[in-house]
Amino acid sequence: MSRRGQHDLWIFAYGSLMWRPGFEAEEVVHARLTGWRRSFCIYSRFHRGSPRRPGLVLGLDRGGVCEGLAFRVAPEAERKTLRYLREREQVASVYREALVPLTLLERDHTEVQALAYLVEPAHPSYAGRLALAEQAHLVRGGIGRSGNNIDYLASTVAHLTKLGIRERELERLMGLVGSYASRGPGNRDTRASAIAMVREFERSPVKVRPLQSGDAQRFCYRSVLSARRS
Secondary structure (H helix, E strand, O other): HHHHHOOOOOEEEOOOOHHHHOOOOOOEEEEEEEEEEEEEEEEOOOOHHHHHHEEEEEEEEEEEEEEEEEEEEEEHHHHHHHHHHHHHHHHOOOOEEEEEEEEEEEOOOEEEEEEEEEOOOOOOOEEOOOOOHHHHHHHHHOOOOEEEEEHHHHHHHHHHHHOOOHHHHHHHHHHHHOOOOOOOOHHHHHHHHHHHHHHHHOOOOOOOOOOOOOOOHHHHHOOOOHHHHO
């Protein structure tokens, strides 16, 4: 690894950023983060749900190990990339940006400092460790500005499988949500079944504390890195 590669901005992707990054990268590497786990622990009221009917999305919660992708961003693209990520990830300030030690599995286990979006446990949108049945109920009926929650789950598991990463809890969650969640590319019948299920469960009640007008502002001071990365 060159000295330049060590000091470039690296971004760790563990959910939708893996299969829909939305920014340019110089290289993409299979990576491992220790001390944090991928978890459906965040109520989504924007991207995969609504304030009336929240969905559930992934966050990095404490404990365990998480494998995903590390994206290296060119220095001239750092500001643009950070602006994009903050607009996408920090709608409600439920994540906080942090630099974490990341192991690049395809580069002789080189360690770099990478930007990661860690869950903020004190935030009202933090769901904690829900039972799989409750996760499935939320996922079935979630739909927001980025699409439905079933697609989010299916796309994440499909990409992990492609990378050779087994997430048995997510696979069990897929089984609870329904076989249509593991649809193949272009399978219109299973996709139509998933959409029908979303419409049915979208009307089912979910007991989640609503966000207050000042919640995002209360946590935004912890949501971004120091000025050297702004």
